[in-house]
Structures are given as structure tokens and as C-alpha cells.
Amino acid sequence: AQSVTQPDARVTVSEGASLQLRCKYSYSATPYLFWYVQYPRQGLQLLLKYYSGDPVVQGVNGFEAEFSKSNSSFHLRKASVHWSDSAVYFCAVSMLGANTGKLTFGHGTILRVHP
Amino acid sequence: DTTVKQNPRYKLARVGKPVNLICSQTMNHDTMYWYQKKPNQAPKLLLFYYDKILNREADTFEKFQSSRPNNSFCSLYIGSAGLEYSAMYLCASSRRDWGNTQYFGPGTRLLVL
Numbered sequence: 001a002q003s004v005t006q007p008d009a010r011v012t013v014s015e016g017a018s019l020q021l022r023c024k025y026s027y028s029a030t031p032y033l034f035w036y037v038q039y040p041r042q043g044l045q046l047l048l049k050y051y052s053g054d055p056v057v058q059g060v061n062g063f064e065a066e067f068s069k070s071n072s073s074f075h076l077r078k079a080s081v082h083w084s085d086s087a088v089y090f091c092a093v094s095m096l097g098a099n100t101g102k103l104t105f106g107h108g109t110i111l112r113v114h115p
Numbered sequence: 116d117t118t119v120k121q122n123p124r125y126k127l128a129r130v131g132k133p134v135n136l137i138c139s140q141t142m143n144h145d146t147m148y149w150y151q152k153k154p155n156q157a158p159k160l161l162l163f164y165y166d167k168i169l170n171r172e173a174d175t176f177e178k179f180q181s182s183r184p185n186n187s188f189c190s191l192y193i194g195s196a197g198l199e200y201s202a203m204y205l206c207a208s209s210r211r212d213w214g215n216t217q218y219f220g221p222g223t224r225l226l227v228l
Contacts, residue, residue, distance in 0.1 A: 009155070032214040043119065043205065043219035044158075051214055090158070094214060101146055101211050105157040 002027040004091050006106035013113055015083050021076040021109045023091030031093040033074040034103065035065055038088045047089075050074065061085070083113045119220035121206050126225045128200075134193040136223045138206030147189040148217065149181065150205040158205055164189055165211055196227045 003026045013019055025031065032051045036044040048059025055067040065076045074091060091106040122137045138147065146165050150158040162171040164183045171179065178200075180192040193200055203224050207217040 004157070034216075036219075041221065043221045044207075044217075045219070046216045049214065049216065101209055101215060101217070102148075102160055102163065103158075103217060104160075107155065107157045 002031065002093060002095060002104055004093055004104055004106035006089075006091055006109050008109050009107065010110045010112070013081055013111070015113050015115050016080050019076075019078045019081045019085075019111070021089050021091075021111065023074045023076065023106060025072050025074065025091075025093050027072075027093065027095065029095075030069060031095050033065075033067060034092040034094070035059065035063070035074075035076050036090045036092060036105075038090065038108075040087070044090060047076070081111075081113045083115055086111055086113045119206055119208055119218050121204075121220035121223050124221065124223060126223055128193075128196045128225060128227045130197060130227055131195050134196050134200070134225060134227075136191040136204055136206075136225070138189045138191070138208075138220055139187050140208040140218070141187060142208060142218065143186060144208035144210055144218075145186070146209050146211045147183065148207040148209075149179070149189070149191045150207065151175075152203040152205055152222070153201075161191070196225075198227050201225060201227045 005024045034049045035047040038044045047063050050057045088108045090108045092103045119140045128134045148163040149161045152158045161175050183189045203222045205222045206220045209215045209217040
């Protein structure tokens with residue numbers, strides 16, 4: 001069965017620091033890969049997604065993610081975080097198949113950015 | 116407008132009583148999803164509607180019902196709530212094509228006492 005692992009339950013960084021949130025997936029083929037963010041009292045919002053092409057994909061608000069087929073990873077990065085980036089970040093995958101569109105999520109990483 | 120709305124935002128229910136949660140979207144998406152999210156856990160897909168066809172996950176098949184009276188609305192129904200149903204319930208919609216973005220509502224927080 002496919003799975004998504006986000007090994008860091010919580011990450012705390014200072015404002016202006018760089019950020020990497022890790023995501024690894026387990027699936028024999030390359031799935032569609034997503035990063036969603038959930039700000040307090042809001043629904044999940046898409047940051048970026050990837051299936052093919054340049055392994056570095058740009059998203060909103062200065063986020064980018066890098067796909068690595070050899071490592072089965074899709075890590076999220078940001079060069080300089082802002083306090084407003086404090087949120088919960090979810091990595092998710094979608095398989096091509098009978099349940100096209102179904103998302104499998106990781107547990108999420110709580111990001112706290114302190115001034 | 117990419118808004119998905121959910122009502123109510125908070126719901127208090129008694130053990131053994133029914134619960135009905137509502138979701139709506141105006142994007143004319145053909146697919147609507149319901150996820151359950153518990154603290155420190157991944158959102159878990161419960162079921163989804165593709166057009167008028169309901170697909171329920173095998174491990175939650177008996178516990179949740181749903182209806183979709185029209186393209187814009189979808190409900191999640193619990194016939195007899197148990198303590199284990201306390202969670203955040205997230206509704207999402209999308210076009211069904213692989214890789215399409217799912218748009219999420221703010222969620223309904225259900226507390227069963």
C-alpha cells in the first residue's frame with residue numbers, strides 16, 4: 001500500500017531562516033505529489049504539485065519542492081521564512097488508477113516561526 | 116471563486132445520536148470528498164462522490180453515509196455517533212482528472228460526548 005511519511009512532527013525556525021520540510025513516499029510508480037498548507041482556522045490550501053519535468057517545482061509564497069526519484073522524496077523548501085508561514089504542512093500523493101484523484105496524506109509537520 | 120463551504124463549523128453531539136454535516140461548492144466540480152482528521156494524524160479519506168456515484172473506503176464503509184442531491188452539495192451522515200467520531204471533518208472538491216487540485220473547506224469540528 002502506498003504511504004507518505006513526514007518524519008518531523010514539529011519544526012521551529014527563526015524568521016528569516018531557511019526551511020526544509022521532509023516528505024518521503026512509498027509507491028512503485030511515480031505518483032502525483034502535492035504539498036498543502038493549513039493556516040489556523042482555515043482549510044487546506046495547495047502550495048504546489050508535481051508529476052514530471054524539472055524536479056524543482058515552484059509554488060506560492062516563495063515555496064519550492066524538489067522531487068527525487070532515487071530517494072522517493074519530495075522535500076519542501078523556502079529560502080527565508082516569515083512569521084506568517086507558521087502553519088501545518090501536509091505532503092500528499094495521488095495514484096493514477098481506479099480511484100483517480102484520491103489523496104493519501106502524511107501526518108503533517110507543524111511549523112512554528114518565531115520572530 | 117474557489118470556496119468550499121462547510122456547515123456547521125462546530126458540532127456537539129451526544130453518543131448514539133445522528134449527525135449530519137453539510138458541504139457546498141460553486142465551482143461545478145464533479146467530485147466531492149470527505150476526510151476525517153484527528154489530532155496528530157493524517158487526513159483520512161472516508162468517501163467521495165464522482166458525479167452521482169458514491170465510493171466509500173473499505174474500512175469506513177459501515178460507519179458513514181453520504182448524499183449528493185445536486186452537483187453543489189454533499190452531506191456526511193453518521194447514524195449513531197460514538198466517542199471515536201470526535202474529529203475534524205474536511206470536505207473537498209475537484210475535477211476528477213488525475214493530479215487536479217482539491218479545494219478544501221475550513222472543516223467541521225465534531226465533538227461527541
